[in-house]
Amino acid sequence: MHGTLSNRPAATGFFLTFEGGEGAGKSTQITRLADKLRARGHDVVVTREPGGSPGAEAVRHVLLSGAAEPFGPKMEAILFAAARSDHVEQVIRPAVERGAIVLCDRFFDSTRVYQGVTGELDPAFVQALEDVTVNGIVPDMTLILDVDPQLGLARAVARRGQGVADRFEKETLAIHQRRREAYLAIAEAEPDRCIVIDASGEPEEVETVVTAAVFAALEARAPMPTAASANV
Numbered sequence: 001m002h003g004t005l006s007n008r009p010a011a012t013g014f015f016l017t018f019e020g021g022e023g024a025g026k027s028t029q030i031t032r033l034a035d036k037l038r039a040r041g042h043d044v045v046v047t048r049e050p051g052g053s054p055g056a057e058a059v060r061h062v063l064l065s066g067a068a069e070p071f072g073p074k075m076e077a078i079l080f081a082a083a084r085s086d087h088v089e090q091v092i093r094p095a096v097e098r099g100a101i102v103l104c105d106r107f108f109d110s111t112r113v114y115q116g117v118t119g120e121l122d123p124a125f126v127q128a129l130e131d132v133t134v135n136g137i138v139p140d141m142t143l144i145l146d147v148d149p150q151l152g153l154a155r156a157v158a159r160r161g162q163g164v165a166d167r168f169e170k171e172t173l174a175i176h177q178r179r180r181e182a183y184l185a186i187a188e189a190e191p192d193r194c195i196v197i198d199a200s201g202e203p204e205e206v207e208t209v210v211t212a213a214v215f216a217a218l219e220a221r222a223p224m225p226t227a228a229s230a231n232v
């Protein structure tokens with residue numbers, strides 16, 4: 001297990017992250033899952049990276065426009081970390097502490113994969129940066145939506161329409177393939193946290209698998225506060 005849980009209070013909510021390559025369908029699945037959880041009365045916070053808090057959103061533009069690209073992956077990793085630190089302290093930690101379920105579109109695995117593996121950074125540097133950034137806030141569960149990059153990129157292009165590919169989307173198929181392998185390696189190394197989900201099917205099929213995995217994990221835990229009880 002990476003990171004330390006020492007800054008995490010004993011009675012908490014549930015922190016769930018979604019990861020995967022371009023066009024894996026994370027945002028669709030997060031929206032659908034949030035609706036189902038809310039219908040069951042849970043307090044649900046949906047957020048994303050890079051961004052999710054005003055400070056992090058300010059950094060998002062610098063990263064996705066490619067403005068930081070000329071300065072190299074180390075610079076980008078530190079900027080992603082700066083955005084994440086703000087997001088953790090302003091949004092994720094308070095939500096988890098009050099007992100909410102937090103659904104986050106990308107988190108530290110994206111930095112490990114995009115900057116660490118395909119940016120070829122020293123793993124010790126990436127780990128040290130991660131530890132200070134998350135300061136004990138480690139996902140309870142990470143769903144890795146796995147899709148062949150060729151299919152994922154085709155979906156991303158269809159979604160984008162006439163828009164321009166962002167800094168990371170425009171990279172070569174070989175790089176996206178390495179990222180897919182890096183995600184699968186993380187899942188293998190951390191089977192207690194990570195579940196790999198085949199995301200090549202229709203959204204409804206993927207949703208069935210996501211829902212089953214999340215509900216099973218929630219049921220295995222102590223009873224969660226519902227929105228009604230959390231607000232009293």
Ligand code: TYD
Nearest residue numbers: 022049050080106107110111114115168169
């Ligand atoms: P975004 O438009 O949010 O799209 P999506 O998550 O649907 O792909 O783009 C975020 C991009 O930033 C994405 O290409 C992955 C990249 N990224 C990193 O390289 N490192 C990180 O730590 C994070 C959070 C994202």
